[in-house]
Amino acid sequence: MSEPVSALNGAAFATGIAQITELGPRGMITLRGDLSARSFTKAVASVAGVAVPDIRTCAQSGTDGIAWMSPDELLVMCDYAEAGEKVAALNTKLAKQHALCVNVSDARAVFEVRGPRAREVMAKLAPVDLAPAQFTTGMFRRTRIAQVPAAFWMPEADVFHVVCFRSVAQYVFDVLGVAAQPGSEVDAF
Known part of the structure; x- marks a missing residue:
């Protein structure tokens, strides 16, 4: 039996205001x-x-x-x-x-967005009120991220897990990376 392969083979972006990592097969x-x-x-x-x-x-x-x-x-x-x-x-x-x-x-890909500005990265892409009093650990949303269907939740403070279709995994990884690029802070939260 062959080993499962994730959509992006564990791709990571660690040089921005948040770290983005594909979590592998789930x-x-x-x-x-x-x-x-x-x-x-x-x-x-x-x-x-x-x-x-x-x-x-x-x-x-x-x-x-x-x-x-x-x-x-x-x-x-x-x-x-x-x-x-x-x-x-x-x-x-x-x-x-x-x-x-x-x-x-x-059929799915899973990403982690981690860091003190993870909430800000997610807020740039999803039409969800992510103010700390409105979206807390354990909450879950099925929504869109930059025009593609996705869902996300916070398993712990400053960490989001994002699920999307495997077919749009590269796009989601790329837009998360753009939203987390160095110098893109907006200090919304």
Whole structure:
């Protein structure tokens, strides 16, 4: 079996006002179903290893996580090698419920934006209120970054994780790099 290859082979930009790094292959599962059903959320949490998060948030424990994507959709995150097993487990546990579970790991790219000006870099590109009182650790947004679909969250202070389609990974990396170029501070926050 061949080794998984990320979209940009771990590309990094470290000379600006924030550090941009492609995080490599990550397990990602799109899961649709009735998020208001206790049996659904209980089954998902048992497989994912974390509780189903509230609206517009992300729950994480190490590499395991669940992000709220929409009223009937979650993004389950895990180690890349575990994604297939988790899809099988979810399909088994949700067999008697209306649910759709798909491994989308190879269709996505994940970036980290890190540093005291990471919030400023993200604010330049996404139509989201990123004021510190409005967007805090654990919050999650599905939005656009410079005209392409993306989602992001803050796993910790001064760190954003960005998920986009693999097909636009180079573009997202490039626009993040432009937004983080030296001397581009705007002191908004």
